[in-house]
Amino acid sequence: MKYAKSCAITLIVALLLCPWGRAGAEGGFIKWVDFNATAEVMNRCYELDVKSVKEKVHYNFVDLLAYLAMKNGNKFSYKRDLKNLNALIEKLDGGITMAEICGGNKYYKYYHEAYSSIFAEYIGFYRIEETGEVGYGLKAYFPLARGFWYSGSDDFGNSRTYGFKRVHLGHDMFGAIGTPVIAVEGGIVTELGWNRFGGWRIGIRSLDGLRYYYYAHLRKDKPYAEGLEKGKRVEGGQVIGYLGVTGYSFKENRNMKTRPHLHFGLQLIFDPSQEDGPGEIWINVYQLVRFLSKNKAAVKKDDNGGYFSCNLKKGINL
Numbered sequence: 001m002k003y004a005k006s007c008a009i010t011l012i013v014a015l016l017l018c019p020w021g022r023a024g025a026e027g028g029f030i031k032w033v034d035f036n037a038t039a040e041v042m043n044r045c046y047e048l049d050v051k052s053v054k055e056k057v058h059y060n061f062v063d064l065l066a067y068l069a070m071k072n073g074n075k076f077s078y079k080r081d082l083k084n085l086n087a088l089i090e091k092l093d094g095g096i097t098m099a100e101i102c103g104g105n106k107y108y109k110y111y112h113e114a115y116s117s118i119f120a121e122y123i124g125f126y127r128i129e130e131t132g133e134v135g136y137g138l139k140a141y142f143p144l145a146r147g148f149w150y151s152g153s154d155d156f157g158n159s160r161t162y163g164f165k166r167v168h169l170g171h172d173m174f175g176a177i178g179t180p181v182i183a184v185e186g187g188i189v190t191e192l193g194w195n196r197f198g199g200w201r202i203g204i205r206s207l208d209g210l211r212y213y214y215y216a217h218l219r220k221d222k223p224y225a226e227g228l229e230k231g232k233r234v235e236g237g238q239v240i241g242y243l244g245v246t247g248y249s250f251k252e253n254r255n256m257k258t259r260p261h262l263h264f265g266l267q268l269i270f271d272p273s274q275e276d277g278p279g280e281i282w283i284n285v286y287q288l289v290r291f292l293s294k295n296k297a298a299v300k301k302d303d304n305g306g307y308f309s310c311n312l313k314k315g316i317n318l
């Protein structure tokens with residue numbers, strides 16, 4: 001009995017420590033993701049991907065990032081990662097494939113699946129309808145419009161005390177009240193309205209169902225973009241609302257006593273059991289937001305005191 005108990009404890013501890021802690025035989029979906037890649041490393045992998053898109057050997061962003069996480073044990077450091085990256089590129093240029101380099105590696109497989117689910121729709125071919133321009137690159141957008149100031153720090157996991165003790169599962173993006181909030185990627189609006197923590201907020205689920213984006217504390221009185229409704233589809237880059245400081249109240253339309261900011265969060269959902277409750281996976285988006293800052297949506301004023309986006313990149317298959 002005692003032995004069985006200690007075995008059970010060992011197993012639980014092993015599962016908790018194990019980064020690819022999956023359900024194994026009973027389903028095999030990812031249970032946890034610590035997203036630690038830095039913007040600098042993402043930028044380098046991105047440059048290599050974009051630069052090589054028409055070359056004989058195309059370096060894939062997710063492949064490169066997963067390889068680095070496998071090599072560095074999910075502890076990113078630019079200098080060392082760059083060294084590993086250069087060595088990998090040399091092998092790929094020499095005709096060795098990713099499958100040959102890390103095909104059977106369980107860490108590579110885990111990171112590849114995790115990053116594939118984060119970046120599924122982020123990089124690819126796109127068309128800008130107004131100009132007809134076709135290109136290849138980042139299609140996902142920074143959560144605030146171009147031309148508006150923003151400041152923030154890596155505040156994921158900080159403790160906060162309203163209601164009950166919870167950790168901070170997102171990134172606070174400080175800015176001016178009324179700054180247009182931009183959909184990072186397209187999807188279906190699944191949450192809209194008041195929430196006692198988030199105030200006026202919007203939840204958008206990606207079309208493949210893997211990502212849930214949460215935008216909270218929107219502007220008092222006029223939080224949302226015209227025509228936004230629960231169940232409706234939005235496009236990446238679209239203006240969805242306006243930065244404000246609402247929330248932390250059971251009563252609707254109340255401002256908090258803090259600086260105006262957008263709370264931006266990203267949840268990964270590999271299985272319906274992770275939609276709600278203790279199985280939820282929220283990743284640290286601070287470095288992701290820094291990476292996305294290279295693609296900010298340009299906006300113009302409309303006739304109702306709001307803003308709309310222009311020259312948006314829409315994903316296409318080539």
Ligand SMILES: [Zn+2]
Nearest residue numbers: 170171172263
């Ligand atoms: Zn926040």
